[in-house]
Amino acid sequence: MIWRFGLFDSTFEPLLPTHWALLVALGLPLLLGMLAALFPPKRAWPVVLASVPVLASGLMLLSAYDQAGLLRWHWDIAGVQLSLRLNGLSVLLLLMTQVIGGAAALYTPGYLRLSETGPLARWLWPLMGVVLSALSLIWLATDLLTLYAGLELMGLAAVGMLMLSGKVAALVAGMRYLLLALMGSLTYLLGVALILGHWGRLDLQGLAEVVEPGPVAWFAAALIGAGLALKAALFPLHAWLTPVHENAWTPVSALHAALVIKASLFILLQLWSILLPDAFYAPRVIAWLGLLAIVWGGLLAWRTDSLKTLVASSTVGQLGYLMVAFPLLLGPDIAPLPRALAWEGFWLQLMGHAFAKAAMFMAAGNLILATGESTLKGLAGTSRRLPLSLLVFGIASITLMGLPPSSGFTAKWLLLQAMVISQQWWAVAALLIGTLLTAAYIFRLFRYCFDETAPRHRYQPLAPGMDLIALTLALIAFALGLLAHFPLELMHGGSP
Amino acid sequence: MTASFDAIHSLDAIEVLLALCLTASALVCLFDRHLVRACYFFVAFAAAMTAAWLQLGAPWLAAVELVLGVGLTGPCFFYALGHVLPGASSPLERDKFSEPWSRVAMRMVLALAWVVMVGAAIRYVVADMAYAPSEHPLLVAGVVIAATALGAFALHRHLLRRLLAFNLLGSAVFMLLAGVAGTSANAQALISVGLLVAWLGSMLGALLIRQLLHLEGVEALGRDGKPGEGAT
Numbered sequence: 001m002i003w004r005f006g007l008f009d010s011t012f013e014p015l016l017p018t019h020w021a022l023l024v025a026l027g028l029p030l031l032l033g034m035l036a037a038l039f040p041p042k043r044a045w046p047v048v049l050a051s052v053p054v055l056a057s058g059l060m061l062l063s064a065y066d067q068a069g070l071l072r073w074h075w076d077i078a079g080v081q082l083s084l085r086l087n088g089l090s091v092l093l094l095l096m097t098q099v100i101g102g103a104a105a106l107y108t109p110g111y112l113r114l115s116e117t118g119p120l121a122r123w124l125w126p127l128m129g130v131v132l133s134a135l136s137l138i139w140l141a142t143d144l145l146t147l148y149a150g151l152e153l154m155g156l157a158a159v160g161m162l163m164l165s166g167k168v169a170a171l172v173a174g175m176r177y178l179l180l181a182l183m184g185s186l187t188y189l190l191g192v193a194l195i196l197g198h199w200g201r202l203d204l205q206g207l208a209e210v211v212e213p214g215p216v217a218w219f220a221a222a223l224i225g226a227g228l229a230l231k232a233a234l235f236p237l238h239a240w241l242t243p244v245h246e247n248a249w250t251p252v253s254a255l256h257a258a259l260v261i262k263a264s265l266f267i268l269l270q271l272w273s274i275l276l277p278d279a280f281y282a283p284r285v286i287a288w289l290g291l292l293a294i295v296w297g298g299l300l301a302w303r304t305d306s307l308k309t310l311v312a313s314s315t316v317g318q319l320g321y322l323m324v325a326f327p328l329l330l331g332p333d334i335a336p337l338p339r340a341l342a343w344e345g346f347w348l349q350l351m352g353h354a355f356a357k358a359a360m361f362m363a364a365g366n367l368i369l370a371t372g373e374s375t376l377k378g379l380a381g382t383s384r385r386l387p388l389s390l391l392v393f394g395i396a397s398i399t400l401m402g403l404p405p406s407s408g409f410t411a412k413w414l415l416l417q418a419m420v421i422s423q424q425w426w427a428v429a430a431l432l433i434g435t436l437l438t439a440a441y442i443f444r445l446f447r448y449c450f451d452e453t454a455p456r457h458r459y460q461p462l463a464p465g466m467d468l469i470a471l472t473l474a475l476i477a478f479a480l481g482l483l484a485h486f487p488l489e490l491m492h493g494g495s496p
Numbered sequence: 497m498t499a500s501f502d503a504i505h506s507l508d509a510i511e512v513l514l515a516l517c518l519t520a521s522a523l524v525c526l527f528d529r530h531l532v533r534a535c536y537f538f539v540a541f542a543a544a545m546t547a548a549w550l551q552l553g554a555p556w557l558a559a560v561e562l563v564l565g566v567g568l569t570g571p572c573f574f575y576a577l578g579h580v581l582p583g584a585s586s587p588l589e590r591d592k593f594s595e596p597w598s599r600v601a602m603r604m605v606l607a608l609a610w611v612v613m614v615g616a617a618i619r620y621v622v623a624d625m626a627y628a629p630s631e632h633p634l635l636v637a638g639v640v641i642a643a644t645a646l647g648a649f650a651l652h653r654h655l656l657r658r659l660l661a662f663n664l665l666g667s668a669v670f671m672l673l674a675g676v677a678g679t680s681a682n683a684q685a686l687i688s689v690g691l692l693v694a695w696l697g698s699m700l701g702a703l704l705i706r707q708l709l710h711l712e713g714v715e716a717l718g719r720d721g722k723p724g725e726g727a728t
Contacts, residue, residue: 068540079680079681079682080685081682082681129622139532142685145682145685145689146687148686148689148690149689152689152693156693156696156697156700160700160701163704166707168708168711171704171707171708171711172708174704175655175701175704175708178700178701179649179655179658179659179701180663180702182662182666182693182697183662183665184666184693185693186662186666186669186690189669189673189686189690190614190669190673191671192671192673192686193669193673193676193677193683193686194617194618194621196673196675196676196677196680196683197621197673197676197677197678198620198621198676200677200680201682202682202686215616215620216617216620216621216622219613219616219617219620220617222613223617256684470609
């Protein structure tokens with residue numbers, strides 16, 4: 001498991017252009033965000049210009065990885081060791097972050113112009129920049145201190161973004177999220193304290209060599225797991241998620257559901273693969289909770305009357321698929337083939353969900369903005385007037401339901417194969433139940449939209465491109481299934 | 497020989513005194529119904545933490561605590577209360593507490609379970625503490641403050657109270673960190689980042705509380721979302 005995260009020595013040193021690409025990838029989103037706070041962009045084209053160098057840095061890192069394999073950076077600042085690594089998985093997640101972040105930023109000017117957002121709107125830009133920079137740092141960091149700093153920066157900026165709308169409900173939900181996120185980080189820090197006290201080091205590669213199973217590893221894993229599960233909204237610690245999304249601005253919800261909660265899950269899996277290699281019970285507990293999450297999230301989304309609650313509850317259920325794969329990734333006695341399949345399926349599902357959920361939040365935001373209604377009943381008759389928004393919603397749902405040939409299908413196929421080989425039948429059942437429930441709540445929404453008897457309302461026209469951005473994200477989620485060999489190859493590259 | 501024993505003894509006396517100061521100010525800060533006074537005791541607690549870092553031989557950390565804890569985080573709470581100038585009256589003098597006893601008891605049990613777990617973990621890491629807890633007064637104070645702060649966080653609904661409880665829990669966790677890991681460069685860096693996060697979080701929380709007060713009045717702070725969510 002550990003080599004898959006790239007925690008081994010690299011063969012080559014990074015070249016000078018690669019250093020610059022790293023600097024741009026980590027720092028430029030932050031700088032551009034601050035610049036945008038001073039001069040808020042009113043149109044989409046400055047955002048396009050700004051996202052070109054960021055994406056170029058990601059592609060440069062990709063080509064550097066293609067040529068040299070795993071790359072590592074080390075710094076020693078006053079006795080504190082900081083280290084970064086670039087392997088196939090982190091390049092992939094970095095590119096995902098840059099594409100979704102760029103799409104959310106492109107969507108923002110139109111959204112801010114059309115909805116009454118108040119005087120706080122310009123602060124969205126720097127916060128978005130902080131979130132993107134911190135996310136990029138999290139995908140690359142390999143010591144517990146950098147991970148902690150990145151996690152906290154991201155969490156605080158995310159809280160700030162989510163309550164910018166300034167409504168009372170948003171403030172109450174945001175305050176609750178802030179307190180719980182801070183609590184989660186303290187729990188994480190306590191786990192790190194145990195690790196530092198017992199093994200005396202914070203770098204993951206060194207820890208992977210010295211950690212031996214025992215009470216300290218278990219306590220540390222439990223504390224870190226609880227803190228990160230709270231931040232990742234893993235069932236049953238998901239209650240803060242829906243109210244927060246209910247009141248947030250659309251691009252913020254898209255970024256948060258697609259990327260922010262995934263970062264905590266990434267750290268959780270990475271640390272547990274070091275602290276709990278071949279543990280029997282802990283991954284099983286997560287998997288059982290995942291089964292409950294699939295059912296509970298699906299039921300919540302099925303019964304709700306609000307469009308945003310539907311999309312947010314579906315996140316809870318979709319995270320369940322990832323939780324169900326934990327025993328295959330961490331458990332003992334798993335043969336190499338199912339473990340490799342589960343590894344591929346896990347990350348493909350995570351990426352497919354990120355793109356699809358961002359697209360879905362944007363489509364939902366477009367529908368709400370155009371109709372002025374946020375309930376499912378208010379969407380009656382939209383099939384005639386807003387076909388493009390509904391199409392985006394449909395394509396994104398194909399990925400979430402896991403119909404072929406989307407990335408959701410490929411990911412579930414890989415996971416199913418791994419589960420069948422290792423004979424985890426209850427996990428197969430969980431996947432099937434999840435698909436049925438997802439279909440149930442998606443088709444319930446479409447039944448309202450295709451109600452032809454509804455009276456005609458006046459719809460607010462959308463800014464040009466708002467639907468196209470969402471469509472692009474939904475199509476990427478779709479195409480990741482057809483072109484899955486490219487990401488899968490990257491995920492496996494760099495084996496020693 | 498006797499002189500060095502005396503020196504150790506006197507050091508211990510200072511540590512015990514500091515631990516008592518920390519625990520007492522934390523308890524007042526967590527459970528005093530008078531909010532402004534609770535905030536003053538938070539500042540006193542942060543000052544005692546500064547002294548504790550000096551005592552543990554981490555002057556840089558003491559400086560960070562002085563700037564971030566006393567200088568920046570403390571004023572956040574007074575700003576949240578609207579108590580910026582001394583002598584100004586605040587709409588938020590006291591908070592009310594009306595929880596059914598069954599819930600209070602349940603949360604206490606949860607906090608107790610948590611402290612047992614943390615205590616057990618620390619016992620494994622610092623093996624000699626199990627035999628002589630009195631030799632680590634600051635560590636014991638850390639465990640006690642962490643437990644009570646977590647209990648208070650679970651118990652209180654008032655947003656400012658929960659923010660205070662989070663800050664105290666944070667300080668206790670830093671103390672535990674220094675207790676189990678010493679004051680190595682890594683530990684100091686972790687604690688400094690943690691203090692920065694606590695300040696930023698408190699500032700964000702204070703801004704939010706002001707905005708809520710402005711929009712909804714004092715009542716909005718007492719109810720935290722829905723009444724029936726889990727404790728931690």
